[in-house]
Amino acid sequence: xxxxxxxxxxxxxxxxxxxxxxxxxxxxxxxxxxxxxxxxxxxxxxxxxxxxxxxxxxxxxxxxxxxxxxxxxxxxxxxxxxxxxxxxxxxxxxxxxxxxxxxxxxxxxxxxxxxxxxxxxxxxxxxxxxxxxxxxxxxxxxxxxxxxxxxxxxxxxxxxxxxxxxxxxxxxxxxxxxxxxxxxxxxxxxxxxxxxxxxxxxxxxxxxxxxxxxxxxxxxxxxxxxxxxxxxxxxxxxxxxxxxxxxxxxxxxxxxxxxxxxxxxxxxxxxxxxxxxxxxxxxxxxxxxxxxxxxxxxxxxxxxxxxxxxxxxxxxxxxxxxxxxxxxxxxxxxxxxxxxxxxxxxxxxxxxxxxxxxxxxxxxxxxxxxx
Numbered sequence: 612x613x614x615x616x617x618x619x620x621x622x623x624x625x626x627x628x629x630x631x632x633x634x635x636x637x638x639x640x641x642x643x644x645x646x647x648x649x650x651x652x653x654x655x656x657x658x659x660x661x662x663x664x665x666x667x668x669x670x671x672x673x674x675x676x677x678x679x680x681x682x683x684x685x686x687x688x689x690x691x692x693x694x695x696x697x698x699x700x701x702x703x704x705x706x707x708x709x710x711x712x713x714x715x716x717x718x719x720x721x722x723x724x725x726x727x728x729x730x731x732x733x734x735x736x737x738x739x740x741x742x743x744x745x746x747x748x749x750x751x752x753x754x755x756x757x758x759x760x761x762x763x764x765x766x767x768x769x770x771x772x773x774x775x776x777x778x779x780x781x782x783x784x785x786x787x788x789x790x791x792x793x794x795x796x797x798x799x800x801x802x803x804x805x806x807x808x809x810x811x812x813x814x815x816x817x818x819x820x821x822x823x824x825x826x827x828x829x830x831x832x833x834x835x836x837x838x839x840x841x842x843x844x845x846x847x848x849x850x851x852x853x854x855x856x857x858x859x860x861x862x863x864x865x866x867x868x869x870x871x872x873x874x875x876x877x878x879x880x881x882x883x884x885x886x887x888x889x890x891x892x893x894x895x896x897x898x899x900x901x902x903x904x905x906x907x908x909x910x911x912x913x914x915x916x917x918x919x920x921x922x923x924x925x926x927x928x929x930x931x932x933x934x935x936x937x938x939x940x941x942x943x944x945x946x947x948x949x950x951x952x953x954x955x956x957x958x959x960x961x962x963x964x965x966x967x968x969x970x971x972x973x974x975x976x977x978x979x980x981x982x
Contacts, residue, residue, distance in 0.1 A: 613677035615643035618656075619771070619795065622708065622810035625658075625701050631693045639681045639689060645699050646681060648674040651808050652732035653707060658699035662689050669697075703736075704810065709840030710739045712769060712799075712811045713821045716759045717741065717837060719803025722785060724755065727832070730787060739837050747833045752823055759821045762802050766816035770798040771807075822846060887912055894919045898926065905932045911943075920945040920974065930956055940980075947974040 617627055629641035639660065646669060649655040655672035660681060667689065671682035689695065711734055718729040721743055731742030747755075773793050774782060784796055786806040797807040799815060812818060819840040826835040838846050854865045861871035890910045898906055898919060904927060910916060916935055923931045930948040937943065946960065947953030953975045960966045960979070968977015 612640070614641060614674075614679040616679070617643055617645045618647050618810050619773075621645070622704075622771075623813075625699050625704070627697050629695055629697060631689060631691050631695060633691055634686060634689055637683050637686050639683055639686060640678050641681065641695070641697070644679050644681070645697060646672045646679065647704070647707075647810055648672040648679050650674055653711060653734040653809050654736060656699045656707075657703050658697065660689075660695050660697045662693050662695045666698075706736075706841055707734060708810050708812045709818050710734055710837070710842060711807075711809050712815065713759070713763075713818045713837060713839030714739060714741055715797060715799060715803045715805055715807070715811070716762050716815060716818065717755060717821065717835075718743075718785070719799060719805065720755050720758055720762070721747070722803070725751070728785065728787075730832070731834075732787070739839070739842070741835050741837070742829060742832060743835070744832045746828065746831075747826070747835070752826055752833075752835070756821065756823050762799070763815045763818045763821060766814045767799055767802065768814050769811050770800075771811055772796060819843065887915060891915045891918065895922055898923045901927075904930055905934065907934050907936065909936050911935055911937070916943075916945060920947070924949045934979075941978060942980070943976070943978050944968070945974060945976050 612632060614632075617624065624645055627643065627645045629643045632640045632642050641660075646656045646658065647653070649672060657669060659666040659668050660683065661667065665688060667686065668684040669681050670684050673680045673682075683689070714729075714732060714734070718741060721727050721729070725743075725745055725747070727743040727745035727747075729741050730744045731740070733740040773795050779794055779796070782796060782804060784804040784806055786794075790806055794806050795808055796804060797811055798804045802815075817840075820843045821837055821839045822843045824836045824838055824846065826833055828834075851865075854868050857872065858865045858868040861868060861875075863871050890912065894906075894908055894910055894915060897908070906919075906923065908916075910919075916933060920931075920933050923933065924947060928949070930946065930951065933945045934942045935944070944960075944966075946956050947970075948956075952972045953970060954972060957966065957968070957975060964979040966977055966979045968975055968979075970976050
């Protein structure tokens with residue numbers, strides 16, 4: 612028993628009729644369906660199946676040995692032999708078609724320009740992820756993105772068909788795995804030839820636009836995320852609005868917003884340097900004027916604390932301590948002394964405080980809270 616895949620030849624259809632072949636729990640198998648199952652790294656179609664005017668939400672679609680299995684939220688009233696109608700969510704289908712065809716364009720260009728294979732693909736409601744078995748530089752990714760959009764704007768026809776076994780032997784096509792039986796080939800002339808089971812748009816123009824969102828080194832190759840069509844538009848609107856808001860905060864336009872942020876960061880770094888210098892001077896002054904062996908401070912910069920402690924050891928005879936108060940009221944500490952093993956100070960600290968720490972002969976450090 613197999614299911615006729617209506618979506619192979621009618622990817623733009625949203626409604627169909629079919630006969631129920633079997634019902635097993637919440638699983639329903641039809642003799643034909645428009646619902647694309649979770650397959651080839653792509654999420655399944657969504658929608659509903661209706662019988663006698665009652666709609667039953669489809670929550671999952673899987674394929675096994677040629678049978679497409681629909682999981683329904685409720686199967687009450689559905690029985691073997693019934694004639695049912697089905698409806699798929701076009702927004703979801705269209706979104707997947709745009710992004711999957713976009714992936715073929717990008718992967719085809721990567722293959723032709725670099726010789727890399729797409730060894731992993733995941734298309735969900737939120738991400739379109741591709742893994743390539745070779746490293747791509749920032750410049751190469753920008754170049755391929757530009758070429759991919761030029762392909763999109765040329766409105767090249769996308770051909771999806773099942774060639775005969777003999778013809779298949781003559782076709783040089785991409786595939787992530789060894790295939791048996793009938794193989795569906797998706798061809799974008801001059802760009803890509805790839806085995807694929809999913810619905811695609813009629814022409815590359817329907818992809819609209821392709822934008823690389825991010826990329827990283829992954830298992831010796833490159834993992835890359837893209838957005839096409841409506842997803843790319845949504846990303847553009849979010850970025851456009853965010854840049855506009857940043858411009859408003861700095862009383863400037865979008866084109867000058869980045870420079871304004873850079874100047875703010877430079878000013879911040881300058882002020883942080885001035886503050887660190889002031890904190891260091893004040894802490895050293897506090898040490899020089901101290902009568903005892905203990906300094907309490909709110910300075911948190913580890914470099915300043917270490918430099919101040921080394922100075923404390925030089926100007927003070929015997930053990931000395933610096934306690935730095937944190938925002939939650941607990942402390943970090945540095946302890947030690949000139950011509951002594953700082954580790955011998957831990958037992959006395961533990962008698963007075965809840966101490967966690969350790970170190971070497973020249974200095975111990977850690978955290979504490981009062982008992």
